[in-house]
Amino acid sequence: MISVRNVYKKFGSLEVLHSVSCEIEKGEIVVIIGPSGSGKSTLLRCLNLLEEPTWGEIWFDDKLITPVDPYLHPDLIERTETFRSLLAAEGVDNPTARARVIAKIRQEDLLKKHEGADFKAQSQKLFRDNFLPTNQVRQRMGMVFQHFNLFNNLTILQNITLAPIQLKLKTKEEAIDTAEKYLSRVGLLDKKDVYPSTLSGGQKQRIAIVRALAMEPEVMLFDEPTSALDPEMVGEVLDVMKELARDKMTMVIVTHEMGFAREVGSRVLFMDGGRITEENTPQEFFSHPKNPRTIEFLSKVL
Amino acid sequence: MTGFFSNVVEIFTTGKYMEIIWAGLKMTLIISIGAALLGLLLGTVVAIVKLSSKKNKWLAIPRVICNIYITVVRGTPMALQLFIMAFVIITVRGFPQEIVAILAFGINSGAYVAESIRGGILSVDIGQTEAGRSLGLPAHVTMLRIVIPQAIKNVIPALGNEVIALIKETSIVSMIGMQDLTAAAKLIGSGQNLATYFAPMMVVALFYLAIVYALSFGIKCIERRLRASDKR
Numbered sequence: 001m002i003s004v005r006n007v008y009k010k011f012g013s014l015e016v017l018h019s020v021s022c023e024i025e026k027g028e029i030v031v032i033i034g035p036s037g038s039g040k041s042t043l044l045r046c047l048n049l050l051e052e053p054t055w056g057e058i059w060f061d062d063k064l065i066t067p068v069d070p071y072l073h074p075d076l077i078e079r080t081e082t083f084r085s086l087l088a089a090e091g092v093d094n095p096t097a098r099a100r101v102i103a104k105i106r107q108e109d110l111l112k113k114h115e116g117a118d119f120k121a122q123s124q125k126l127f128r129d130n131f132l133p134t135n136q137v138r139q140r141m142g143m144v145f146q147h148f149n150l151f152n153n154l155t156i157l158q159n160i161t162l163a164p165i166q167l168k169l170k171t172k173e174e175a176i177d178t179a180e181k182y183l184s185r186v187g188l189l190d191k192k193d194v195y196p197s198t199l200s201g202g203q204k205q206r207i208a209i210v211r212a213l214a215m216e217p218e219v220m221l222f223d224e225p226t227s228a229l230d231p232e233m234v235g236e237v238l239d240v241m242k243e244l245a246r247d248k249m250t251m252v253i254v255t256h257e258m259g260f261a262r263e264v265g266s267r268v269l270f271m272d273g274g275r276i277t278e279e280n281t282p283q284e285f286f287s288h289p290k291n292p293r294t295i296e297f298l299s300k301v302l
Numbered sequence: 303m304t305g306f307f308s309n310v311v312e313i314f315t316t317g318k319y320m321e322i323i324w325a326g327l328k329m330t331l332i333i334s335i336g337a338a339l340l341g342l343l344l345g346t347v348v349a350i351v352k353l354s355s356k357k358n359k360w361l362a363i364p365r366v367i368c369n370i371y372i373t374v375v376r377g378t379p380m381a382l383q384l385f386i387m388a389f390v391i392i393t394v395r396g397f398p399q400e401i402v403a404i405l406a407f408g409i410n411s412g413a414y415v416a417e418s419i420r421g422g423i424l425s426v427d428i429g430q431t432e433a434g435r436s437l438g439l440p441a442h443v444t445m446l447r448i449v450i451p452q453a454i455k456n457v458i459p460a461l462g463n464e465v466i467a468l469i470k471e472t473s474i475v476s477m478i479g480m481q482d483l484t485a486a487a488k489l490i491g492s493g494q495n496l497a498t499y500f501a502p503m504m505v506v507a508l509f510y511l512a513i514v515y516a517l518s519f520g521i522k523c524i525e526r527r528l529r530a531s532d533k534r
Contacts (some may be wrong), residue, residue, distance in 0.1 A: 140438075149433035
């Protein structure tokens with residue numbers, strides 16, 4: 001469903017993501033863990049383009065979502081003679097090698113020298129057909145933030161219905177119906193007319209989840225949803241997330257809750273220094289970690 | 303002292319003096335309101351241009367112009383700006399003086415308002431914008447529905463300050479020969495009228511005080527209404 005290919009992210013000279021690739025399938029619950037500064041949150045934020053990758057591609061439902069020069073669309077590059085000869089020079093043919101060749105072609109602008117004139121027109125058409133605009137990506141991917149980020153100037157109900165109504169996805173009545181349905185599911189229907197400042201952290205986060213769900217997203221992204229909460233409020237938020245997991249929602253979760261990762265996750269990614277260094281099922285990951293850095297990390301947090 | 307009180311009574315009871323004061327008050331209010339509106343408009347536009355994304359190439363030149371505008375206006379005296387407007391830029395004979403003053407004060411005020419508004423928008427947590435964008439809302443909708451309503455709350459006290467300062471600053475229009483409230487006091491106190499400045503100055507001071515007091519009260523009411531969504 002989401003395919004991350006060879007993504008780099010630099011902030012100035014600081015490289016936060018280094019050649020990250022991963023696949024997220026429909027219905028999966030992918031948990032990303034790792035030490036702070038390892039690039040977990042940045043990777044998550046790249047998925048809905050709150051951060052724009054410096055290099056590399058992200059695909060969502062077989063559409064490209066990372067903004068690239070239309071002329072440098074990877075599918076098109078792969079059809080060129082230049083690509084074939086460079087790939088042959090690599091000696092191997094796997095996704096990493098292909099991504100490396102594409103990166104090289106883009107960086108060194110090799111195609112302009114080698115390919116014909118109608119290439120550009122062709123590539124622009126391909127780009128138009130295969131590119132998913134950022135706002136559409138975000139409508140289909142819900143995001144939950146560490147600090148909730150409820151809109152302080154709007155009531156709870158307005159917080160939840162603003163986007164569906166503004167984007168004309170629902171009429172006002174439908175939006176309110178959906179909001180009330182989800183609010184009662186998380187047990188906060190009585191709070192619909194209050195402002196966020198009167199709620200506790202746990203309540204705010206449950207509302208933030210409802211706000212994302214009200215867009216009927218295909219994927220939910222969670223960026224350390226329980227890290228800013230009092231310990232006794234963590235449970236109520238995790239319960240809502242577990243319920244989502246039971247409903248087979250596709251989720252990508254950055255978290256420090258190891259117990260939750262083991263119980264709910266279908267796959268664990270361990271990140272360190274901007275790379276995915278280990279990837280496994282939760283059972284295998286927590287009982288037989290392979291990478292020495294993973295072993296060290298787990299010994300500290302478990 | 304009895305002289306002072308009888309002078310005050312004389313000012314309030316003599317039709318000629320009251321006419322001078324009303325005319326001056328009207329002039330002060332026209333200039334203040336006109337300049338405040340112009341300043342708000344200019345300030346908002348300049349703030350938005352200055353906050354626009356650095357990636358937006360169309361606004362690169364407007365951004366430079368806005369920076370120069372703020373630097374020049376804040377770096378030179380108001381009286382000088384007024385003189386330049388009246389004697390250098392608008393030299394057409396018979397051009398309404400009110401408009402000259404409104405332009406000079408409005409342009410001056412805009413520079414300060416721009417910085418207040420920019421500060422107000424920057425004071426809204428970036429998380430609010432991110433949350434809006436993460437729902438797929440376009441940038442302008444996020445700005446209009448989420449960021450600006452919260453920014454206004456933070457900006458109102460600073461804007462109130464600016465308008466109060468502006469009203470009092472307009473007293474220098476007498477330097478280009480306009481008859482505002484301050485000039486009215488001078489006229490009433492002059493030799494052919496009362497021949498004493500004390501009472502007229504005090505009366506006019508009272509008028510300024512009343513305007514500013516009413517304005518601060520209004521601002522307080524607006525603030526209270528806007529803070530409905532806060533616990534504070």
